[in-house]
C-alpha cells in the first residue's frame with residue numbers, strides 16, 4: 001500500500017478506527033519515526049483520542065464535595081493539576097454527564113485526596129456510580145464539609161473559585177486553603193492501568 005497517497009486507509013497496528021494518511025505519516029515512515037498511531041481531526045474518534053491521552057501518566061485523586069443538603073459526592077479524577085503557586089490554584093475537570101455534577105457545581109469547597117499505591121480499590125469504587133460511595137469508609141468533613149479520606153499521599157482543601165465550560169466537561173479551579181502530605185507511595189494511572197510509583201525507576 002502506498003501509505004502516502006491513500007486518504008482513508010485501514011486501521012494501523014494500534015487500532016485507530018479510521019486512519020487518515022497524509023503527508024505527515026509518509027515523512028515519518030521515510031525518516032523511521034512512524035508513530036504507532038496517527039490521527040488528524042477529520043478522522044479521530046473519542047476512543048483514539050482517549051488512547052493517545054492515556055500515554056500521559058498521571059497520579060490518581062478522589063475529589064469530594066458536600067452539597068447544601070449535606071449530600072456528599074466524590075469521584076476518581078486524574079484531570080487534577082496545579083495551575084499557580086501565587087495564588088495557590090489547582091484545577092480538575094468533571095464530565096457534564098457525571099451524576100455528581102449538580103452538587104459539585106454549587107458546592108462552596110472541594111477536597112482533592114491524592115491516592116496512595118494501596119488505594120487502587122478506592123479508585124475503582126469512586127469511579128463507579130453508587131448511591132453511597134462513602135459507606136464503610138473512614139473519612140472526616142474538611143472545609144465546606146468536603147470529605148477527607150484516610151491513607152492518602154496528600155490532601156488539598158480548596159475554595160471552589162471558578163467554573164469554566166470546556167467541551168463536554170466543566171473545569172473547576174480552586175484556591176488551596178489547607179494541604180497535608182504523607183510519606184507514602186503514590187498511585188499512578190497510565191495506559192488504562194493503575195500502577196505503583198514504587199515500580200518506577202529513576203532515569
Ligand SMILES: Cc1cc2nc3c(=O)[nH]c(=O)nc-3n(C[C@H](O)[C@H](O)[C@H](O)COP(=O)(O)O)c2cc1C
Pocket residue numbers: 060073074075076077078079080092093094095098099100101123126127128129130189
Ligand atoms: C483513573 C480515572 C480517572 C478519571 N478521571 C476523571 C476526571 O478527571 N473527570 C471525570 O469527570 N471523570 C473521571 N473519571 C470517571 C469518574 O470517576 C466516574 O465517571 C465516576 O463514576 C463519576 O462519579 P459520579 O458517578 O459520582 O458522578 C475517571 C475514572 C478513572 C478510573
